[in-house]
Amino acid sequence: MQMPFQLTILGSSSAMPTSSRYPTAQVLNVLGRFFLIDCGEGTQHQIRKNKIGFGKLNHILISHLHGDHFFGLIGLISTQMLLGRKNDLHIFAHSELQRYIQFQLDFLGITDPGFRLVFHPLNFKRPQVISEDDKLTITSFPLKHRIPCCGFRFDEKPKAPNIIKEKIKLYNIPIRDIKRIKAGEDFVAESGAVIPNNQLVIPAPPPRSFAYCSDTAFTETIIDTISGVDLLYHEATFAHDDLKTASETYHSTGVQAAQIARLAGAKKLLIGHFSARYKQPEIILQEAQAIFPNTEAANENETFQIG
Amino acid sequence: MQMPFQLTILGSSSAMPTSSRYPTAQVLNVLGRFFLIDCGEGTQHQIRKNKIGFGKLNHILISHLHGDHFFGLIGLISTQMLLGRKNDLHIFAHSELQRYIQFQLDFLGITDPGFRLVFHPLNFKRPQVISEDDKLTITSFPLKHRIPCCGFRFDEKPKAPNIIKEKIKLYNIPIRDIKRIKAGEDFVAESGAVIPNNQLVIPAPPPRSFAYCSDTAFTETIIDTISGVDLLYHEATFAHDDLKTASETYHSTGVQAAQIARLAGAKKLLIGHFSARYKQPEIILQEAQAIFPNTEAANENETFQIG
Incomplete structure (x- = not known):
């Protein structure tokens, strides 16, 4: 049996959560190691619900500093403290995040959480390998949003036959x-x-790959970096009727996400970050599928096998 | 039909949420006005789930500055902004909370949320009326915890016959x-x-009352202030076997909560803030009921009619 390379959706809403959708958070399980991508409010609750061990989570990647992508971080860190965590916790994010977390720890009177928080500042100018070992390469790359924002690509290393x-x-x-x-x-x-x-x-099974693009306006500058991925997660906040709003807020429609998937030659597209204005994101999904048939909509607590 | 005076549980866990319990938050509906008491992570999600209108929520009371009682505040404020709130939002809390919220707003680059946040510092030395009008009196009173912490008592004003x-x-x-x-x-x-x-x-129906005591060690100093309430919410983090841990962490057992309810002559006791170490808080409830039979355990999304 092949080792896991799978994505679990913890939160699929945009800035305003709904009664059934949490703000953005996803967990990528790469061969039993868990990578948390974004950490909206309620992420730790969803981690528990999905029975993901907090101890197996050593890497957190924060795409950008809008609240719906990182408000859950301080609660998650607090819980790790209560659980007696000892291992380093690596956080890849805008350099300013360290100041934010440090303020909160100071405010709470925490001088030593019991484990090291290791901050890795992201590069918002160009793609950059942010982590590499014999199993996996992680590359960050700039997206096009109102504030500095990065996407992430995960590439499994080719395995020996x-x-x-x-x-x-x-x-x-x-x-x-x-x-x-x-x-x-x-x-x-x-x-x-x-x-x-x-x-x-x-021969070993082909190496698997995943790319995460949220939040972002439509931009072809990312095509090279995400080309050929097995699974592309791309935000699709709006239906195409709301294209103007999408452009103004530097978000994408389902149609635009599908265009990116097609241009990048992705094998499969997953869309999410749905605006609370749509009770059901069915319309966004249909519009995307018309352009890129192998598209699915992200829902809380669903797991997608990659490759 | 009598106007509502009822409590809805949004979160009933202690510091570490479980897959089914959120950190502390409750909403008291007094004659159609909503008072949020504590605001742990995920509170805004629970507010939506319980179909409570964000616009009807004008008062937030924060008992103390442990994260599980206020980490949800910044997300709730952000959502109120996104919803275009205009009305003042009154926050009763330790004076330091204002600095915490201001830092976050600054960090997010928010110079004007579009509504006023009005902070009312609590008195942690003695009971104090913090709000009074022709319908309702709210009194804060010091609890006994590791850091300054207040309970709250809500008294409906007597109505004319x-x-x-x-x-x-x-x-x-x-x-x-x-x-x-x-x-x-x-x-x-x-x-x-x-x-x-x-x-x-x-004659008009008798005025109704509710008191909230969390987090606190057993302390008889609160008895006078909470005496005769229709509903007493008192934390019961631990079973009596863990009395030593309860004392060391300035929390209570179910037995102690029941003793307080009996001493205060409360009509009904509601216990919560259960430690994650208990899969089911049944044992805490049974221990409390042995001393104060009219006790119930708080569960998410349950509403209790008061009086």
Whole structure:
């Protein structure tokens, strides 16, 4: 079974929450590590509801400093304190966020939360790799909003192919050669016969990817960075009738989100950040699907498998 | 039909919310005016869920400055802004709260929310009437917690009795006398006969009252102030097995809440602020009921008629 690479929606509303929708927050589960993307009010409640362990959450990415994307942060930090957290908590955000959180901790009289809050300032000028290890690369990239705002792209690293166990026995392959074979080399047997690599391995499943674009007006500058993603989350605050409002507030319509998905060659589009003016975002979804059929609407507590 | 005097529970958990309980918030509906008492994270979401109009909410009372009692305030204020609120919003709280809210507004770049935030500092030394008009008196009083903390008592003003319409006709009572009769006077008919007041009026229903005590350790200093209330809300964070923890953290057990209700001669007790360590607060409720039978446990979205 493949390790998880999946997105859970914690909040899908825009600035004004409704009785059924929370402000923006999503959790990406990459191979059992959890990345929280934005943290509107009520996020910690939704984390509990979705039975996500607070201890497994070590990275928080905040796209921009509008309240509906970060008001839940201080409550989440407080709860981590109450739970006795010890591990560093990494927060990727506008550099000003550190001042905001520090003020709140000072106000609450907290001199030592018991764990380190490690702030990583985002670059709002150009795309930048903000985290990379042997499993995953995370890239931030500027969106087009009223205030500095970043999207995020998550790329799984390509995995080595799996060697076929029966072939190890059949050709008497020594352990020292397995790494080379996994790296793509053929195998030369004791007899001198060359066994081609593709007879020895099963290719790993293709690496998976996810991009997050919220909040943003329609902008083609992001196309290169998000090109070819398996799942694109793009905000779609408004129906196309409200295009003027969308432009004025630097938000997108469902149609525009779908155009971006098509231009980027995304495999699937997920839309959210719906304005409270629509009781059901059905109209936004239909307008998007007319342009990009493989579109779904985000709803609270839904999980989307990626790739 | 009597005008409403009723309490709706928005949040019943203690500092750490659970998947089914929000941090502390309650709304008291007094004759169609809504008073929000404490405002933990997610309160605005719960206000919507309970279909309470944001515009009818003009008074917010914050008992103390622990995060689980006020983290929801900035989100609520933001939403009021988005809704185009114009009316003053009165906030009764520790004087430091103003600095906290002002910092957040500054941080968000909000110079004018479009309505006035009127801060009323609480007195943490002694009971004090904080609001009074012809319908209602609100009194704050100090509780016993780790930081300055106030409880609140709401007293409906006694209402004038209702004059019996048939008697106006029967005795030919002129309009100018009706006010006097309602104030308790007898009526002297044209014939000189004295009609006793109690034959002319139906007494108004007795005035109703509610007291809110959270967060607090057991303290008899509050008894006088809360005496005889129709409904007493008293925190009951812990079961009696955890009495030591309750004392150390300046919280109460269900047993202690019940003792307070009995000493105060309350008609009914409502307990809440349950620690997340109890999956079901049934044990706390049972322990309280053993001492004060007319006790109920607070649950989200329940409404209690008072009096």
